[in-house]
Amino acid sequence: MDSELIEYLTQQRWYAGRNRKLTDAEPALVVALRDDIDLVLLDVSYDDGPGERYQLVLRQGDGEVGDALGDPEVANLLLAMIADSATIGPVSFAAEPDAELPAGETARVMGAEQSNTSVVFDEAAILKLFRRVLPGVNPDIELTRVLSRAGSPHVAPLLGSMSLDGGPETALGMLARFANNAAEGWDMAVASTRDLYAEGDLYANEVGGDFAGESERLGQAVAAVHATLAAELGAATALFPVDTMLERLAAVTASVPQVGEYAAAIESRYRALEGQPITVQRIHGDLHLGQVLRTPETWLLIDFEGEPGQSLDHRRAPDSPLRDVAGILRSYQYAAFQRLTEGGGNEQRRKQLAARAREWADRNRAAFCTGYAEAGGTEPDAELLAAYELDKAVYEAGYEARHRPHWLDLPLGAIANIVSG
Amino acid sequence: MDASNGGVEHPSAADFGHARVLPEDRTWFKRAVFYEVLVRAFYDSDADGSGDLRGLTERLDYLKWLGVDCIWLPPFYDSPLRDGGYDIRDFYKVLPEFGTVEDFVALLDAAHRRGIRVITDLVMNHTSDAHAWFQESRRDPTGPYGDYYVWSDTSEKYQDARVIFVDTEESNWTFDAVRKQFYWHRFFSHQPDLNYDNPAVQEAMIDVLRFWLDLGIDGFRLDAVPYLFEREGTNCENLPETHAFLKRCRKVIDDEFPGRVLLAEANQWPADVVAYFGDPETGGDECHMAFHFPLMPRIFMAVRRESRFPISEILAQTPEIPDLAQWGIFLRNHDELTLEMVTDEERDYMYSEYAKDPRMKANVGIRRRLAPLLENDRNQTELFTALLLSLPGSPVLYYGDEIGMGDIIWLGDRDGVRTPMQWSADRNAGFSTANPGRLYVPPSQDPVYGYQAVNVEAQRDTTNSLLNWTRTMLAVRRRHDAFAVGSFRELGGSNPSALTYVRELEGDGEVDTVLCVNNLSRFPQPIELNLQHWNGYTPVELTGRVEFPRIGELPYLLTLPGHGFYWFSLRAPVGEEP
Numbered sequence: 001m002d003s004e005l006i007e008y009l010t011q012q013r014w015y016a017g018r019n020r021k022l023t024d025a026e027p028a029l030v031v032a033l034r035d036d037i038d039l040v041l042l043d044v045s046y047d048d049g050p051g052e053r054y055q056l057v058l059r060q061g062d063g064e065v066g067d068a069l070g071d072p073e074v075a076n077l078l079l080a081m082i083a084d085s086a087t088i089g090p091v092s093f094a095a096e097p098d099a100e101l102p103a104g105e106t107a108r109v110m111g112a113e114q115s116n117t118s119v120v121f122d123e124a125a126i127l128k129l130f131r132r133v134l135p136g137v138n139p140d141i142e143l144t145r146v147l148s149r150a151g152s153p154h155v156a157p158l159l160g161s162m163s164l165d166g167g168p169e170t171a172l173g174m175l176a177r178f179a180n181n182a183a184e185g186w187d188m189a190v191a192s193t194r195d196l197y198a199e200g201d202l203y204a205n206e207v208g209g210d211f212a213g214e215s216e217r218l219g220q221a222v223a224a225v226h227a228t229l230a231a232e233l234g235a236a237t238a239l240f241p242v243d244t245m246l247e248r249l250a251a252v253t254a255s256v257p258q259v260g261e262y263a264a265a266i267e268s269r270y271r272a273l274e275g276q277p278i279t280v281q282r283i284h285g286d287l288h289l290g291q292v293l294r295t296p297e298t299w300l301l302i303d304f305e306g307e308p309g310q311s312l313d314h315r316r317a318p319d320s321p322l323r324d325v326a327g328i329l330r331s332y333q334y335a336a337f338q339r340l341t342e343g344g345g346n347e348q349r350r351k352q353l354a355a356r357a358r359e360w361a362d363r364n365r366a367a368f369c370t371g372y373a374e375a376g377g378t379e380p381d382a383e384l385l386a387a388y389e390l391d392k393a394v395y396e397a398g399y400e401a402r403h404r405p406h407w408l409d410l411p412l413g414a415i416a417n418i419v420s421g
Numbered sequence: 422m423d424a425s426n427g428g429v430e431h432p433s434a435a436d437f438g439h440a441r442v443l444p445e446d447r448t449w450f451k452r453a454v455f456y457e458v459l460v461r462a463f464y465d466s467d468a469d470g471s472g473d474l475r476g477l478t479e480r481l482d483y484l485k486w487l488g489v490d491c492i493w494l495p496p497f498y499d500s501p502l503r504d505g506g507y508d509i510r511d512f513y514k515v516l517p518e519f520g521t522v523e524d525f526v527a528l529l530d531a532a533h534r535r536g537i538r539v540i541t542d543l544v545m546n547h548t549s550d551a552h553a554w555f556q557e558s559r560r561d562p563t564g565p566y567g568d569y570y571v572w573s574d575t576s577e578k579y580q581d582a583r584v585i586f587v588d589t590e591e592s593n594w595t596f597d598a599v600r601k602q603f604y605w606h607r608f609f610s611h612q613p614d615l616n617y618d619n620p621a622v623q624e625a626m627i628d629v630l631r632f633w634l635d636l637g638i639d640g641f642r643l644d645a646v647p648y649l650f651e652r653e654g655t656n657c658e659n660l661p662e663t664h665a666f667l668k669r670c671r672k673v674i675d676d677e678f679p680g681r682v683l684l685a686e687a688n689q690w691p692a693d694v695v696a697y698f699g700d701p702e703t704g705g706d707e708c709h710m711a712f713h714f715p716l717m718p719r720i721f722m723a724v725r726r727e728s729r730f731p732i733s734e735i736l737a738q739t740p741e742i743p744d745l746a747q748w749g750i751f752l753r754n755h756d757e758l759t760l761e762m763v764t765d766e767e768r769d770y771m772y773s774e775y776a777k778d779p780r781m782k783a784n785v786g787i788r789r790r791l792a793p794l795l796e797n798d799r800n801q802t803e804l805f806t807a808l809l810l811s812l813p814g815s816p817v818l819y820y821g822d823e824i825g826m827g828d829i830i831w832l833g834d835r836d837g838v839r840t841p842m843q844w845s846a847d848r849n850a851g852f853s854t855a856n857p858g859r860l861y862v863p864p865s866q867d868p869v870y871g872y873q874a875v876n877v878e879a880q881r882d883t884t885n886s887l888l889n890w891t892r893t894m895l896a897v898r899r900r901h902d903a904f905a906v907g908s909f910r911e912l913g914g915s916n917p918s919a920l921t922y923v924r925e926l927e928g929d930g931e932v933d934t935v936l937c938v939n940n941l942s943r944f945p946q947p948i949e950l951n952l953q954h955w956n957g958y959t960p961v962e963l964t965g966r967v968e969f970p971r972i973g974e975l976p977y978l979l980t981l982p983g984h985g986f987y988w989f990s991l992r993a994p995v996g997e998e999p
Contacts, residue, residue, distance in 0.1 A: 057719075106953045121949065123913075181733055181913030188917045191727050194944060206773070208725030213766060294917065340886035 014131040032140035075107035082160035099159040125180040136312035138171035141331040143304035168242035212367035219371025221299035235281035240273040252398040265419035280318040287327035326388035336361040440529035440637030445680040451747040452905040453490035455817040474520035488895035493540040509547035538639035547612040559600040571605035582657040602896030640682035667707040684710040691739040698746040705743035713748040716813035727922035727942040748814030758787040792825040800984040827870020892963035903933040918942035936993040940981035949976040
């Protein structure tokens with residue numbers, strides 16, 4: 001066990017074992033990318049259950065352990081290996097057929113992320129190196145590839161990938177086109193609400209920063225992605241997943257008493273849909289305004305990793321496209337109400353802001369659904385959609401209670417609103 | 422006109438004096454700042470209540486002081502004025518109230534002496550129905566002008582061509598009671614289209630070009646170029662024959678008058694307009710310039726939405742243009758703010774945001790000046806002007822906008838944006854010494870925009886006036902050719918309210934790099950820029966020459982006030998730095 005290596009590992013943002021006791025860390029694989037650069041897969045074990053496998057790119061020598069990915073030369077080395085579809089030991093690099101890769105002059109590591117490290121090359125391509133290595137098909141690579149090959153304009157095309165040979169398929173990284181001139185849907189939505197709140201007496205449809213046009217186009221983009229995924233990977237009929245939703249409800253109610261107040265009402269909404277056939281297919285799985293990018297041409301969906309914290313199998317299971325729709329609709333409420341979570345202001349002012357936030361969220365929900373229906377052919381079923389929104393809001397309540405208690409009112413308000421509606 | 426044998430005689434350029442010409446320069450228009458001025462509205466030299474060519478000549482020093490490189494004059498030809506002078510009665514004669522051909526030559530000469538060029542509108546597509554050619558054509562179908570216009574026994578031909586002025590015209594055909602045939606007109610029925618299938622018409626129009634070019638004019642804005650020819654089964658726009666004729670005109674320029682320019686007015690999407698620059702292999706062999714129409718409403722939309730994407734979108738859709746070509750870009754001009762090149766949804770948005778009073782609408786557009794469109798917000802006016810001066814293309818200013826003049830929406834048609842230039846707080850805004858009742862339209866007396874409050878004299882003496890600010894920005898722009906002819910690259914960034922781009926020009930082994938950062942939001946914004954390409958460079962702010970912190974490996978952070986902008990020159994590191 002290398003103490004220096006462990007010290008390095010435990011300081012990384014993507015290290016997930018911070019609250020556990022590490023008992024051992026052994027390299028499962030060391031591949032020399034260059035004389036002084038190693039790609040290392042490190043198996044970490046804990047005293048309380050299953051361990052984790054991490055991917056590191058390390059510089060050897062001088063007795064010092066350090067991350068080498070921040071060095072543009074090293075990052076470009078990985079890029080070149082993908083371009084050449086090289087194989088080094090058990091690590092396979094592969095360029096997508098006909099993909100145009102940048103030559104790689106500049107490379108910069110993007111800001112810290114939870115489970116990946118991203119390197120941007122020449123503002124043209126982005127390499128996502130997976131830090132947590134899991135056996136199984138990676139849904140982000142899988143769906144990005146399917147959408148790219150189908151020519152979908154709503155995805156940043158896949159350019160290449162890295163994986164581990166032998167044993168079950170294991171993804172190490174993916175290279176995609178970088179949407180250089182893009183902004184997150186979240187930032188754009190917040191810019192719009194900012195504009196609204198600065199006006200004393202104008203309605204959401206009257207202010208210059210109205211976002212409804214963008215919401216409609218976003219709805220079209222999401223519908224188009226769903227249609228492409230259904231066409232490429234199939235769709236089927238399943239029963240409304242009442243048990244799964246009830247399980248989540250029970251779990252969250254146990255830890256967040258405020259949800260208990262609504263539990264009976266939520267349950268009866270779910271029960272009313274019991275036995276109802278629904279369409280299931282591959283979906284994004286964790287869609288919200290932070291997972292969509294506005295480019296000069298269109299809206300893109302990014303990060304097809306599925307629901308965080310779930311197993312790969314679960315993340316790849318067919319699900320209702322309404323889960324994605326509900327994700328965006330919930331995100332509108334967050335964008336509209338985030339100003340209110342900052343506190344301050346008198347009761348009167350807060351009441352007024354809340355009314356305007358609701359109005360903004362309603363307007364953009366409606367526009368998104370219109371766009372979704374235009375491009376998808378059908379207006380989402382209201383009762384089903386409400387159930388998926390409830391499921392999402394229950395999940396959010398659990399999350400907020402744990403991490404951001406002052407945001408808890410937000411999902412609770414949404415739950416109250418839906419069950420009373 | 423000698424009507425005895427049906428011949429219409431025209432003067433020759435040799436009958437007049439010629440203006441001195443500026444040194445030959447085939448690319449001046451790519452670097453020029455244009456200024457559109459209406460002769461009638463600028464300065465009245467003879468107290469008849471209407472501006473004239475001599476008046477304009479008297480005020481050239483003002484334009485020189487401001488930093489204008491080229492004046493664009495809407496038509497000043499003899500005309501019955503049923504369409505603002507775009508209905509030309511005689512191509513060889515100046516509208517008497519504006520002066521004479523001699524006055525025009527004197528204007529050209531005085532402008533050239535100051536290094537200022539002059540271009541004017543030329544309507545190629547049609548004439549006034551009062552033009553002698555048309556009168557001859559209807560009187561004598563077999564005479565020399567019988568075939569100068571597009572005549573037909575029926576009104577059934579070319580049904581696929583749209584009617585452009587839907588408010589006033591029902592058809593593109595009108596029956597003429599004299600000739601007892603229908604004549605073709607894409608615009609008003611009093612503006613019959615010339616028949617370009619007749620070689621004599623092509624010759625006659627090229628003779629018109631030669632006449633004014635011989636006198637020394639620097640170029641023409643060709644009005645309504647897409648409509649010159651008609652072909653059954655087409656929409657009669659942008660036909661190959663039209664392009665072939667423009668190539669002929671360009672050859673006349675290149676062979677006989679190098680350095681003069683043709684500017685196409687084609688109100689279409691940029692991807693379609695580029696055809697009017699001609700063959701890129703030759704560097705362009707039709708028009709030197711064309712207006713970029715959709716950019717302007719997108720600038721308004723982007724600032725109102727506090728999002729760069731309306732602008733980014735249209736620039737991303739704008740194709741490359743030939744080496745010897747340039748876009749003309751503008752915020753406002755003598756027409757309404759035209760909304761033909763936006764979607765229906767965007768048009769509704771523009772109306773609701775910028776034309777709150779129904780009288781502010783005209784045809785498919787908004788008839789307002791820049792300052793009132795922006796609610797007289799100085800910060801926004803500066804931001805808009807900074808965008809105009811730094812986006813790709815040669816900027817066209819509209820007279821009076823440099824002092825923030827307002828409009829009079831109660832005047833008919835588009836006269837509201839064509840009121841007299843406000844020179845001073847004196848009678849008639851210093852525009853004319855005529856009895857106020859004689860003015861063609863009154864100057865603005867609005868408490869905010871009226872001439873007592875807004876005029877050149879007062880603003881010239883105030884350091885921080887809009888006029889002096891505009892003059893400074895024109896001077897800054899002139900110091901960096903990158904603004905005019907540099908490459909354009911958007912830098913993007915995560916803040917949707919920030920529009921950031923780099924203009925770069927290589928020359929003499931050095932690269933002139935200008936960085937423009939614009940905050941389209943009314944609220945202060947932080948902006949993080951990835952400037953890795955310029956690691957080690959120092960941004961130098963261009964109006965005050967203040968050095969900003971050196972660019973490093975990390976994202977470069979700037980903060981901007983609401984509607985703020987920066988222009989930086991990026992200075993390369995010199996020698997070995999520690």
